[in-house]
Amino acid sequence: MPQTLDVPMLLLWMDLIGVFVFGLSGGTLAVRHRLDVFGVMVLSLAAALAGGVVRDVMLGSVPPATFRDDRYLWAAVTAGMVAFFFHPLVNRLGKPVMVLDALGLGLFAVAGCQKALLYGLSPLPAAVIAVITGVGGGVLRDLLVSEVPRVLREEIYASAALLAAAVVIVGDRTGLPELPVAAAAVAAAFLLRVISVLCNWSAPRAPGS
């Protein structure tokens, strides 16, 4: 990637890759629930677009980027079609919904945090927007097929998005260059999430609950 990559361009690419992998996660889950081709497309688009739309609506950036740049929708539609036709390939990934979801979570958390800072929010709200952007698509996807959303079911999930936001905020405050910071933040969230699942980490429950 060019060294002159600016924040809006970085945001766009993280958004687009996040849309694609979340779309794949939604489509794969839909195939697993034996939905037909239309159900696969609906769940792909819902998973792919919800986080970014909610982020932009809350920041007052309307119509959301999703609807101002056709590439967002093409990325989501392509993801749905790939999930529909090539789901055996996607399923070769161990736990494909989890892995794709973890990558989308990291990308969207970072994009959410950056855009919130760009709109002048302070760090704490920016971190909350990051978490909402990261988990939003997955929450809608899981609610639509009547599963308890992963964000509540899984030990390390919102906290992975929070870690990504923390990296972005520290990078922003210390004036580090955006691209390596964003890459480190996405990687941190993705690895924390995937390793926590593989190692079966658990977080403490309330004392006496």
Add this chain to the structure above:
Amino acid sequence: MPQTLDVPMLLLWMDLIGVFVFGLSGGTLAVRHRLDVFGVMVLSLAAALAGGVVRDVMLGSVPPATFRDDRYLWAAVTAGMVAFFFHPLVNRLGKPVMVLDALGLGLFAVAGCQKALLYGLSPLPAAVIAVITGVGGGVLRDLLVSEVPRVLREEIYASAALLAAAVVIVGDRTGLPELPVAAAAVAAAFLLRVISVLCNWSAPRAPGS
């Protein structure tokens, strides 16, 4: 209707009729779930208003038309009361929730598409906004009573909204008069949806799923 019917007026009337029939569908479903009078009103209003509110929030048309013109709320409240007091009459329709929902789906998809084009969106985003507007009220209605939303359960549903959007977009591009195009689009979505249910059409599932 007068020949001078302009797009905002056409939008208003499609919105109002859509609100009323979606409100009826929500109220009828609530009665079937044996909810009390307040539950019937809540489900009526949720089904009637969600699609239009989400559309307007995404387009940046806030406060949404729903809250700027009291007729929207009166249409929804009336629908709830009709469902509560006259549900045996409503139930004389074969599959009343399905038929009302199909009509609302067509009306809201067309209104959503027209308003998105009016706000300068390009065809693909306008079609997605049309689908969200059309299915939004039904999704919230179904989630609130813990049913899997029809948009995922049913073979032909989002695709009916998409067909309506396609008709509106083709009409817009070819400069045809708005009213007949809108009527044709609503009729196309409604008929596709109802016939697909009556004939038990099914869409393909993913190969090997």
Add this chain to the structure above:
Amino acid sequence: MPQTLDVPMLLLWMDLIGVFVFGLSGGTLAVRHRLDVFGVMVLSLAAALAGGVVRDVMLGSVPPATFRDDRYLWAAVTAGMVAFFFHPLVNRLGKPVMVLDALGLGLFAVAGCQKALLYGLSPLPAAVIAVITGVGGGVLRDLLVSEVPRVLREEIYASAALLAAAVVIVGDRTGLPELPVAAAAVAAAFLLRVISVLCNWSAPRAPGS
């Protein structure tokens, strides 16, 4: 409280107390569902913030107050931590989720109504915004743990929010001072809700349903 308390200041305090008690209700419900510490924080924040965010997005007041003033998020985070560490204490309240939820319902309904009037909406839409603000956090909280939302399950719920809105609107039209009107409105909603639960009141069902 000072006599010079103006509406924005009154709004802020009702919002903050509402955020805290809804946060407690979400956190307590999460502990009851045996979620871990992160799940408790997510459910606290979702319950605490959803109503106000939806209200502000619908009124076009973006970014929502929740994200412009850090005290909102601190109130929600504190509520989550109190629920996590001190849930046995919270549980000494009879039916703690219900009581906290009833208080939050009243506070948010009043704040929602006042802010809607401040933004120039007429009484009927202001009342609907009041109900949405009051019930929004609870709906999201209940949906996330796969419970049918209280607003549908409970006899007197949306109607308690509506009563609060009616008191605020009458006070506004007759030019009564804001603070006592707001206090009376919150008390009316809270008492109606709690007494209806304790006395097991029921509302009529549709004839022949």
